[in-house]
Every structure is written in C-alpha cells, then in structure tokens.
Amino acid sequence: MRILVLGGDGFCGWPAALHLSQAGHEVVIVDNLSRRRIDEELGTESLTPIRTPQERIAAWQEVTGRALGFRDLDLAQDYEGFLALLRELRPDALVHFAEQRAAPYSMKSPAHKRYTVDNNVNATHNVLAAIVESGLDVHVVHLGTMGVYGYGTAGMRIPEGYLDVKAHAEDADGTRTGELIDQTILYPSNPGSVYHMTKVLDQHLFAFYAKNDRLRITDLHQGIIWGTHTQETELDERLVNRFDYDGDYGTVLNRFLMQAAVGYPLTVHGTGGQTRAFIHIRDMVRCIRIAIDNPPAAGDRVKIFNQLTETHRVRDLAALVAEISGARVETVPNPRQESAENDLFAANETFLDLGLEPTTLSAGLLTEVEETARRWAHRADLEKIPATSLWNDRTRPGVPKSV
Numbered sequence: 127m128r129i130l131v132l133g134g135d136g137f138c139g140w141p142a143a144l145h146l147s148q149a150g151h152e153v154v155i156v157d158n159l160s161r162r163r164i165d166e167e168l169g170t171e172s173l174t175p176i177r178t179p180q181e182r183i184a185a186w187q188e189v190t191g192r193a194l195g196f197r198d199l200d201l202a203q204d205y206e207g208f209l210a211l212l213r214e215l216r217p218d219a220l221v222h223f224a225e226q227r228a229a230p231y232s233m234k235s236p237a238h239k240r241y242t243v244d245n246n247v248n249a250t251h252n253v254l255a256a257i258v259e260s261g262l263d264v265h266v267v268h269l270g271t272m273g274v275y276g277y278g279t280a281g282m283r284i285p286e287g288y289l290d291v292k293a294h295a296e297d298a299d300g301t302r303t304g305e306l307i308d309q310t311i312l313y314p315s316n317p318g319s320v321y322h323m324t325k326v327l328d329q330h331l332f333a334f335y336a337k338n339d340r341l342r343i344t345d346l347h348q349g350i351i352w353g354t355h356t357q358e359t360e361l362d363e364r365l366v367n368r369f370d371y372d373g374d375y376g377t378v379l380n381r382f383l384m385q386a387a388v389g390y391p392l393t394v395h396g397t398g399g400q401t402r403a404f405i406h407i408r409d410m411v412r413c414i415r416i417a418i419d420n421p422p423a424a425g426d427r428v429k430i431f432n433q434l435t436e437t438h439r440v441r442d443l444a445a446l447v448a449e450i451s452g453a454r455v456e457t458v459p460n461p462r463q464e465s466a467e468n469d470l471f472a473a474n475e476t477f478l479d480l481g482l483e484p485t486t487l488s489a490g491l492l493t494e495v496e497e498t499a500r501r502w503a504h505r506a507d508l509e510k511i512p513a514t515s516l517w518n519d520r521t522r523p524g525v526p527k528s529v
C-alpha cells in the first residue's frame with residue numbers, strides 16, 4: 127500500500143513510519159516540524175539526540191534499502207498543498223498523528239489553547255475535506271486518546287467508542303408511551319484539557335464525514351505511550367526516537383524512569399491516585415499496522431478501537447520505579463484539575479481479537495527505558511522537569527486569593 131504518515135517526525139509517527147516501511151509499504155511522511163519548533167519555544171529538547179528528517183531518512187535507506195518520502199507541509203494551514211499532494215500520490219491509507227498532543231502545553235495560556243484548537247481541528251478537518259474533494263478512497267487511521275472518555279467512570283467498563291442505551295419513547299405532550307427505544311451513541315465525552323477536547327471535536331468530524339461522504343475512518347483511542355525504542359529505531363543510532371521528559375511533553379512513566387536515571391525525585395501529582403491507560407511503543411506500531419490491515423467498509427460508522435494494554439495508578443507506577451531504581455518518590459501539588467482518585471476499566475478486545483500480543487509492564491522493559499535515559503542523562507536540563515502549566519490560573523485579577 128501507499129501510506130501517508132501525517133506527523134511522521136514525532137514520537138509515535140517516526141517509529142510507525144519505519145514499521146510500515148519495514149512491512150513493505152510505500153511510506154511518505156508529512157510533517158511541518160512544529161514539534162521541533164515547540165522544543166525551541168520551551169527551551170528544551172528530546173533527551174535522545176534525534177537527527178534531522180533528512181538524516182533519518184538517509185540512514186533508513188542506507189540500513190534497509192527502503193525509501194521513505196518526506197514533505198514539509200502544515201496540514202492546518204495549507205489545504206491546497208495537501209489536496210495537491212493527495213492527487214499526486216493517490217495513497218491507499220493515511221495515518222493521522224499530526225496534532226499538538228500535550229495536555230499541559232494546551233493549558234499554558236490563552237495563546238496555547240487557541241493554537242491547539244486551531245491546529246488540531248483544522249488539520250483534521252482539512253484532511254477529511256481534501257479526501258472528499260480529491261474523490262479518492264483513502265482509509266483514514268487517526269490517533270485519538272482514551273482521554274475523550276474522561277477517567278471517572280463510576281465502575282463502568284468503557285466500551286470501544288459506542289454506548290448502547292435505551293431511551294423512553296414519549297408522545298408529543300411528553301408522556302412516556304411505555305416503549306423503550308434502543309440507540310447506539312458515541313460514549314459521552316468528558317475531556318480534561320483543551321488538548322483532549324480537540325480529540326472530542328475530531329470524533330464528531332469523523333462521524334459526520336463517515337456518514338455524509340462514506341469516508342472509511344478508524345479512530346484509535348490510545349492510552350499513554352511508554353518506552354522509546356522499537357525494533358526499527360534500534361537498527362541504527364541515527365534512527366533514534368525522541369524522548370520527551372519536560373513538564374509539558376514528558377508523559378508520566380517515561381518521566382519517572384528518566385527522573386530515576388538522573389537522580390531527581392519522582393514527581394507524583396497530588397495523591398497519585400489517578401488511574402490511566404498505558405501501551406508500550408512497540409505495541410503502538412503493531413496496532414497501527416493491524417488497523418491499516420482491517421479497514422471499515424465505505425458507509426460503515428467510524429471504527430473505534432481502544433488502544434491500550436493495561437491500566438495503572440500513578441502512585442503504583444512511582445512505587446514500582448522506586449523499587450527497581452532506588453529513586454525517591456515526592457508528591458507535589460497537582461497542577462492539573464483532575465480527579466484525585468479514579469478507577470479505570472476499559473474494553474480492548476478488538477486489538478486482542480486481531481492478534482495483538484500485549485507487551486506488559488515488566489522490570490526488564492522498565493530498566494531498558496531507564497538505561498536509555500541514563501545514557502543520555504548528560505543532555506538533561508533538570509530545570510525543565512517540573513510541570514509548570516496550571517489548569518486554573520489563580521493569579522487572575524479579580525479572583526479572591528481564597529478561591
């Protein structure tokens with residue numbers, strides 16, 4: 127297949143592009159390198175020394191003999207450019223990773239909130255509208271998030287996207303007729319940040335375009351990725367994947383492992399009672415391939431898979447990392463507005479039924495990530511570790527101090 131990987135220079139997109147290329151697909155990366163510019167804005171950089179897209183692609187060609195295309199294009203701003211690219215390349219599928227993905231970054235300021243909404247919603251909508259205008263039949267595989275559901279589900283098991291409900295039928299004056307109507311709805315959304323909200327908006331764009339234009343769309347509700355290497359990125363130093371550890375882009379388990387490696391206390395927010403969904407980066411790339419191999423038919427509703435292999439409570443992760451590394455755990459006031467404690471049960475049968483063999487948390491794999499972090503520890507800027515983006519700005523004029 128010819129596959130476009132939108133956002134293919136990023137943490138998930140780069141290893142996914144390599145994995146698809148290795149599987150024999152013809153892969154073209156589309157990325158405007160905004161993530162690298164955000165590193166400059168934040169004064170931080172990947173712990174691992176990632177190479178330029180050109181160096182990465184040349185290394186891949188040298189090591190495997192496989193070609194990778196690259197186009198520097200802003201999906202949110204350059205609709206005509208993307209349409210022309212579709213017409214030129216006529217892809218069979220595209221994987222859409224190209225969004226601003228950090229919840230803390232999306233909550234830093236009004237400008238960051240607006241950028242995240244403008245970038246993410248326009249990128250997604252431009253992709254869909256351009257496919258329709260091109261007249262091509264392109265399977266869209268989008269990276270969504272488990273965060274669209276919210277995490278406080280009161281003991282309910284979160285289904286894969288859709289919820290079956292029964293509604294009471296009523297007559298015109300509002301009296302129940304006694305009849306119960308079966309309906310299937312998108313699971314009610316409850317995003318916890320502006321970033322997560324953009325993924326909720328994406329879901330509705332997908333539902334509309336699947337219904338109105340019969341686009342074939344798969345939306346992967348992904349949990350938090352951990353790990354950094356895949357089989358393909360390990361083939362050569364120049365293929366190394368990015369490793370974010372800063373307070374905006376570093377995700378919790380990779381942060382804890384990096385903090386352990388550099389001797390920084392593990393920063394548990396609040397009580398650490400938040401339970402989240404996780405998936406190892408090697409399983410992520412396999413899931414992308416499985417999703418591409420199992421597209422919906424034209425006219426089908428959006429196919430939604432929950433892309434997680436396990437759930438863990440933040441304080442338990444911190445305790446585990448402390449146990450294997452000897453690191454110290456330190457709770458810090460939670461900068462976010464989120465439930466202090468929550469349980470999380472989520473269905474993930476679709477990927478398991480399609481053959482995914484989950485890589486679960488093991489001391490060996492955790493140590494491997496910590497070792498990667500230790501190897502590059504000299505590149506770490508400890509000042510960038512604390513999470514400083516506040517969900518509620520308590521310095522706003524007019525807000526009493528006690529509130």
Ligand code: NAD
Nearest residue numbers: 133135136137138158159160161201202224227269348351
């Ligand atoms: P990332 O920031 O490392 O990569 C995103 C890439 O998209 C970057 O290379 C960036 O330059 C590019 N991009 C952003 N806006 C663009 C635009 N307008 N035009 C062209 N390119 C653009 O993020 P990631 O961690 O690789 O995440 C990829 C996707 O997976 C995101 O959509 C994210 O929501 C989702 N996801 C990530 C995680 C995780 O733990 N990292 C978990 C669940 C879901």
Ligand code: USQ
Nearest residue numbers: 227228229271272273348349350377378393394395400440
């Ligand atoms: N946390 C800590 N200490 C830290 C960092 C985080 O206790 O040093 C806590 C947070 O408060 C939160 C939890 O860990 O309760 C997860 O935070 P995170 O930054 O690892 O993950 P999140 O903000 O949810 O975002 C990440 C990705 C995002 C993706 C999401 C999947 O950045 O792109 O959508 O995971 S999910 O969480 O399933 O919604």
